[in-house]
Each structure stands twice: as structure tokens, then as C-alpha cells.
Amino acid sequence: MIYDVIVVGSGPGGAVAAATLAEKGKSVLLIDRQEFPRDKVCGDGLPGNVMRMLVNQLGIDVPKEKFIHQQIYGISIQAPYGGALVVEEHANTTYSMVSPRYYFDNVLHQYALKQGAKFEVMDVAGPLMGKNGSSDTVVGIVERKGKTTVEHEARVVIAADGASSAIARALRGRVSDSVDTALAIRAYAHTKNPQDKKPIVYFKYLTNLVPGYAWVFPAGENRVNIGLGLFDQEVYRKRGESLKELLQQFIDENSAEGWEVEPGTMKSWPIPVWLDNETRVFKGAYLVGDAGRFVDALTGGGIYPAMITGRLAAQSTIKFLEGAPRAEVEALYDAGWRGGIAKDLNKAKMVQQWVASKPLIFNGIFGFAAMAPSLRGWLLHSLAGQHT
Numbered sequence: 143m144i145y146d147v148i149v150v151g152s153g154p155g156g157a158v159a160a161a162t163l164a165e166k167g168k169s170v171l172l173i174d175r176q177e178f179p180r181d182k183v184c185g186d187g188l189p190g191n192v193m194r195m196l197v198n199q200l201g202i203d204v205p206k207e208k209f210i211h212q213q214i215y216g217i218s219i220q221a222p223y224g225g226a227l228v229v230e231e232h233a234n235t236t237y238s239m240v241s242p243r244y245y246f247d248n249v250l251h252q253y254a255l256k257q258g259a260k261f262e263v264m265d266v267a268g269p270l271m272g273k274n275g276s277s278d279t280v281v282g283i284v285e286r287k288g289k290t291t292v293e294h295e296a297r298v299v300i301a302a303d304g305a306s307s308a309i310a311r312a313l314r315g316r317v318s319d320s321v322d323t324a325l326a327i328r329a330y331a332h333t334k335n336p337q338d339k340k341p342i343v344y345f346k347y348l349t350n351l352v353p354g355y356a357w358v359f360p361a362g363e364n365r366v367n368i369g370l371g372l373f374d375q376e377v378y379r380k381r382g383e384s385l386k387e388l389l390q391q392f393i394d395e396n397s398a399e400g401w402e403v404e405p406g407t408m409k410s411w412p413i414p415v416w417l418d419n420e421t422r423v424f425k426g427a428y429l430v431g432d433a434g435r436f437v438d439a440l441t442g443g444g445i446y447p448a449m450i451t452g453r454l455a456a457q458s459t460i461k462f463l464e465g466a467p468r469a470e471v472e473a474l475y476d477a478g479w480r481g482g483i484a485k486d487l488n489k490a491k492m493v494q495q496w497v498a499s500k501p502l503i504f505n506g507i508f509g510f511a512a513m514a515p516s517l518r519g520w521l522l523h524s525l526a527g528q529h530t
């Protein structure tokens with residue numbers, strides 16, 4: 143069978159792409175190498191724009207889905223000198239939340255299946271190449287099955303296979319280079335001191351971590367997601383400490399919190415962060431989410447960018463399947479994210495380079511912001527991405 147579309151990866155990017163296509167009656171094979179529900183190494187922070195997309199664009203009824211999530215009522219950002227600024231969120235129906243990806247991704251995955259996408263567990267080795275006129279084009283994917291391979295054909299392939307994307311590596315040569323790859327580690331811990339009824343998320347730009355930060359996100363049920371995002375690999379390579387050692391140090395320094403780390407949950411994963419505006423369509427295949435390096439270079443937030451690029455890639459593909467020329471719809475995809483999320487991703491990159499990487503400037507701006515409410519709002523929103 144030749145599918146209209148094969149979507150590789152059923153994280154937020156792939157699930158939203160598959161759901162959007164299936165909803166319009168296209169035949170979609172959604173592939174992941176893992177069964178769902180599955181864990182994904184993440185801070186689990188879901189800013190308000192994720193909720194707005196769930197509710198307003200996908201029509202997902204969050205209370206009805208009953209998945210485990212913690213509503214967030216504010217953010218606290220700590221500068222390297224130790225001072226912290228806090229902003230409260232005014233609760234409404236599309237609040238920010240923290241939801242372990244084990245639950246959240248499964249909601250999106252099940253939603254894609256409900257719209258009519260077919261799901262298969264497969265390990266994708268790379269794209270299947272063929273000819274479109276005289277040019278090489280992706281015409282499907284190659285499945286790795288033990289010592290053999292199996293070919294699966296489709297008119298379009300959407301690669302949403304994350305930071306280790308086999309499709310991006312084959313077509314672009316890499317997902318990201320060390321200059322645009324952050325490293326992050328997270329652990330779940332039980333806390334003896336749960337926050338009060340209105341929990342907030344903590345971003346701590348500690349002197350020994352900048353341009354990275356530590357986070358503490360309440361994950362519901364007296365659990366916290368604690369982690370470190372390290373945005374300059376050179377800095378950490380020189381120090382010679384492993385990510386696990388650094389996270390353990392942070393946990394030990396905060397022993398008053400009474401965190402009990404759940405065994406086996408301290409895990410790290412790379413984050414391919416935003417760098418440039420180059421095309422994300424290669425030989426007819428669309429790169430979305432982490433596979434396309436759509437991650438905020440300051441916060442490491444990539445769930446919303448994955449969902450929105452999944453949606454945009456699907457919308458362009460629908461136009462192609464309904465007769466629009468290939469080159470035109472590919473350009474439409476690039477124009478869609480360039481005109482949409484690129485502005486925020488570029489701003490985050492700039493703040494990362496000029497504020498978050500320079501402790502003295504960071505502290506200076508912070509001190510000034512403590513006295514100027516309008517600057518304080520701008521700074522907090524810039525540093526926390528769309529977390530409010």
C-alpha cells in the first residue's frame with residue numbers, strides 16, 4: 143500500500159501532524175519505535191500556548207481527558223547573584239501546566255488515532271529514496287527489522303523523530319552540531335514539602351550553570367521534575383563533571399527541600415536548539431519539532447514549536463495532496479514557521495547570547511527590573527519563554 147503520508151515519530155510534533163492529516167481524510171501511517179504510553183526525557187513544562195493549541199485548535203477537552211497535570215500559577219526566575227523575580231499568572235481556562243510526558247504525549251497520540259491515523263511500532267532506519275522526474279525525492283521510509291530492512295511507501299514523509307532523527311541525519315547530514323545542541327538532564331523526585339495550593343515553576347540561573355539553568359517544576363501528586371539545561375557544551379566539557387554529578391550537586395545543595403529521587407528517573411538527552419532560518423524541507427520530506435531544530439535556545443522549550451510545526455507541515459501536505467505544486471507547498475511550510483514562531487525563537491537566541499550568557503549583565507538587568515515593573519514583565523517572559 144502507498145500511504146498519502148508517513149509520519150515518523152509520535153511525540154507532540156508527529157501526533158499533531160498525523161491528527162491534522164487524518165482529520166482531512168488522508169491515509170496516514172504514524173510510526174514510533176516505542177509503544178504508547180512512553181516516557182520522554184523532559185522538564186514537562188507546558189506553557190499556556192500549548193494549552194491554547196490543545197483547546198482552541200485541536201478541540202481537546204482537557205478536564206475530560208483526565209490526564210495527570212499540575213496547573214501553574216506563576217514563575218520564579220533566580221538571577222546568578224541569587225535575587226529572584228516572581229510573576230503570578232492569572233488563572234483562566236488555558237493555563238500553563240506541568241504534565242509528565244508519559245501522560246501528555248499519550249493524550250496527543252490517542253487523539254491522532256481517534257482522527258483515523260494508523261499506528262505501527264517500527265524502528266525507522268532512514269528515508270526511502272526514489273525519483274520525481276530527474277530529482278531524488280523521499281518516497282517512503284526504510285524500516286530496520288532485525289538484520290533485514292522493509293520498505294514502506296508514501297507520497298509525503300514528515301520527520302518528527304526527535305533529536306536523534308534518522309531522517310534528518312540522512313537528508314541534512316546531521317540534526318544539529320555541538321554549537322546548537324544543548325544537553326539536559328531531569329529526575330523525578332517525591333517531595334516532603336509540596337508547594338501550597340498555587341504551585342509555581344522555578345528557573346534558577348546559578349553562577350556555575352550559566353548560560354544554563356536548573357529547574358524545579360511541580361509535577362502533581364507531591365512529585366517534582368528537577369533538572370538542568372546546559373546550553374554551552376564547551377563550558378561543561380572543560381569542567382569535566384558529568385550531568386549526573388551536576389544534578390546530584392544541585393539536589394544536595396537543596397537538601398532542605400526533602401526531595402527523594404525516584405530510582406531510574408535521572409536521565410539525560412540532547413536538545414537541538416534553534417539557530418537559523420534555513421529551509422526545513424529536504425528532498426520533499428518535512429522536518430518538524432526537534433528533528434528540525436525548532437527549540438527555544440534560551441529555555442530549551444520545544445513542545446509548542448513541535449506541535450505548531452507539525453500542524454504547519456500537515457497543512458502544506460494537504461494542499462499538495464489536493465493538487466498544489468510540490469515546490470509551492472514546500473515554500474508555504476517554510477514561510478509558515480518563518481512568519482510565526484521564528485520571531486520568538488530569534489528573540490530567545492538573542493537574550494541567550496546577550497543576557498543569559500553574561501552573569502554581570504544578567505545581574506545588572508535583574509537589579510534594575512526589580513524596580514521597574516514594565517521591564518520586569520518583559521524580562522520574565524523573555525527568560526521563561528511562553529511559560530506564562
Ligand SMILES: Cc1cc2nc3c(=O)[nH]c(=O)nc-3n(C[C@H](O)[C@H](O)[C@H](O)COP(=O)(O)OP(=O)(O)OC[C@H]3O[C@@H](n4cnc5c(N)ncnc54)[C@H](O)[C@@H]3O)c2cc1C
Pocket residue numbers: 150151152153154155156173174175176182183184185186187188264265266267302303304305306307308326327328369410411412413430431432433437442443444445446448
Ligand atoms: C531534559 C529535557 C527537558 C526538556 N524540558 C522541556 C520543557 O519543560 N518544555 C518544553 O516545551 N520542552 C522541553 N524539552 C524539549 C522537548 O522535550 C522537545 O522539544 C519535544 O519533545 C520535541 O517534540 P518532537 O515531537 O519533535 O520529538 P519527541 O518528543 O522527541 O518525539 C520523537 C518520537 O520519535 C520516536 N523516534 C525516534 N527515532 C525513531 C526511529 N528511528 N524510528 C521510529 N521512531 C523514532 C521517539 O520514540 C519519539 O516518540 C526538554 C528536553 C529535554 C531533553
